[in-house]
Amino acid sequence: MACHHKTVTTAVDPSIDLADLDFWRRPLRERYEAFARLRQLEHPVFFPERKVPLLRSGKGFYALVRHADVVEASRNPKVFSSEPAVTNPEPPGWVKHVFGESMVNMDDPRHARLRRIVSRAFSPKMLSNLQGDIEAAAKRIVDDLIAEGPRDFVSQVAARLPITVICDMMGIPQELREKVHKHVDVSTAYTGIRPSLPRMLRMAGENVLALFSLQRMVIRLGRERSAAPGDDLVSKLVTANIDGERLSWRELGSFFALLLVAGNETARNTMAHGIKLLTDNPEQRELLLSDFDKYIGGAIEEMVRYVSPIMQFRRTVTQDYDLRGLHLKPGDKVVLFYGSANRDESVFPDPDRFDITRDPNPHVGFGGPGPHFCLGANLARQEIKTMFRELFTRLPGIRAVGEPELLLSNFDNSVRFQGITF
Numbered sequence: 001m002a003c004h005h006k007t008v009t010t011a012v013d014p015s016i017d018l019a020d021l022d023f024w025r026r027p028l029r030e031r032y033e034a035f036a037r038l039r040q041l042e043h044p045v046f047f048p049e050r051k052v053p054l055l056r057s058g059k060g061f062y063a064l065v066r067h068a069d070v071v072e073a074s075r076n077p078k079v080f081s082s083e084p085a086v087t088n089p090e091p092p093g094w095v096k097h098v099f100g101e102s103m104v105n106m107d108d109p110r111h112a113r114l115r116r117i118v119s120r121a122f123s124p125k126m127l128s129n130l131q132g133d134i135e136a137a138a139k140r141i142v143d144d145l146i147a148e149g150p151r152d153f154v155s156q157v158a159a160r161l162p163i164t165v166i167c168d169m170m171g172i173p174q175e176l177r178e179k180v181h182k183h184v185d186v187s188t189a190y191t192g193i194r195p196s197l198p199r200m201l202r203m204a205g206e207n208v209l210a211l212f213s214l215q216r217m218v219i220r221l222g223r224e225r226s227a228a229p230g231d232d233l234v235s236k237l238v239t240a241n242i243d244g245e246r247l248s249w250r251e252l253g254s255f256f257a258l259l260l261v262a263g264n265e266t267a268r269n270t271m272a273h274g275i276k277l278l279t280d281n282p283e284q285r286e287l288l289l290s291d292f293d294k295y296i297g298g299a300i301e302e303m304v305r306y307v308s309p310i311m312q313f314r315r316t317v318t319q320d321y322d323l324r325g326l327h328l329k330p331g332d333k334v335v336l337f338y339g340s341a342n343r344d345e346s347v348f349p350d351p352d353r354f355d356i357t358r359d360p361n362p363h364v365g366f367g368g369p370g371p372h373f374c375l376g377a378n379l380a381r382q383e384i385k386t387m388f389r390e391l392f393t394r395l396p397g398i399r400a401v402g403e404p405e406l407l408l409s410n411f412d413n414s415v416r417f418q419g420i421t422f
């Protein structure tokens with residue numbers, strides 16, 4: 001019989017509270033152990049949320065921790081809606097008014113229209129045109145790394161490539177790039193954490209200004225390019241496609257902001273955790289280096305599975321629905337825990353083992369199957385492959401040193417610092 005388990009949390013283990021920031025402070029290994037215990041339970045567990053100043057306090061959410069549950073919710077967008085927002089806790093209402101909305105927080109038909117327009121940017125042809133730029137950027141990064149000497153893999157390598165690639169794609173002129181870098185640093189310093197009120201106000205203020213200024217910049221570019229289109233992405237987005245569709249100025253601004261948020265931290269954290277995984281698993285590293293082209297594809301999928309750079313996204317239930325015996329009602333929230341789904345022992349044998357030859361590897365690191373599956377997945381793969389090829393070709397001895405310094409977040413599995421040597 002269907003049941004509504006709103007009070008099950010304590011029955012699990014009071015120390016496991018996914019709605020509490022303290023949980024996300026714990027070492028990764030402990031968090032994965034907690035998820036393993038949650039996966040054993042018969043039903044998804046409900047976690048009530050506390051009230052947080054300035055943030056709309058959610059009613060709480062059911063944690064989807066099994067692979068099958070994350071897949072089921074992802075492929076059923078009519079029941080599991082991405083509106084009003086997929087981030088958890090929900091952003092304050094004014095954010096939407098100020099910045100417009102991004103497609104990741106929309107359902108069809110609005111989502112489908114935007115995805116149709118912007119997916120041109122990620123076609124195989126566009127990606128193959130970008131390869132030369134990605135290689136040049138990777139080469140510059142390794143040149144500088146050799147000149148400076150090894151210190152921090154994040155700031156010297158991983159943080160540099162994705163942002164450069166996004167700027168190349170959008171055709172952001174060189175003189176504006178420093179501004180983009182600075183603003184992105186500010187806006188990604190705040191991800192899913194709940195700091196003290198004064199700190200939050202200050203960060204929110206900086207964040208708003210940073211995003212606002214970036215959007216203004218890209219909209220100005222859009223106006224210029226629509227008058228004199230070039231071969232870049234901005235030109236393509238502001239001139240009509242074959243269906244006569246184009247982005248409005250506001251949509252262009254929101255899309256650029258989404259790319260910077262979605263495409264930056266994710267790829268960089270995969271690489272930063274990746275170098276550490278290859279160091280901690282010397283036999284996997286040797287195998288990769290024995291035939292880079294043969295093994296790199298599998299190695300990247302395994303890094304994305306193992307790291308799960310985005311740890312969670314949320315959905316809102318639109319109609320009565322039974323999920324594995326749990327009765328969900330309209331308005332209920334579910335949170336998809338990708339990192340847990342990616343360690344589900346019923347899908348991935350020996351899930352804590354990093355194995356670049358894992359096959360099949362149906363991880364949900366890029367999201368589950370469905371309309372919101374990561375638009376940038378192939379671009380991310382291409383960036384990571386090019387960066388590691390350049391690194392291992394020119395610095396075959398490169399290795400991580402010490403433990404990574406992680407950012408406190410319930411959203412990005414983010415590395416702030418990772419020592420290296422070569």
Ligand code: HEM
Pocket residue numbers: 074082086103104105115166258259262263264266267270304308309310313364365366367368371372373374375376377379380
């Ligand atoms: C390893 C790197 C990456 C990971 C792990 C990742 C992960 C994800 C995930 C989990 C989603 C699904 C959202 C959902 O179902 O609600 C997503 C969506 C998205 N990603 Fe990525 N991403 C990565 C790289 C990138 C890059 C490089 C870009 C672009 C430059 C990008 C752009 C997007 C966009 C635009 C969406 C929204 C798609 C939609 O709503 O239709 N991502 N990504």
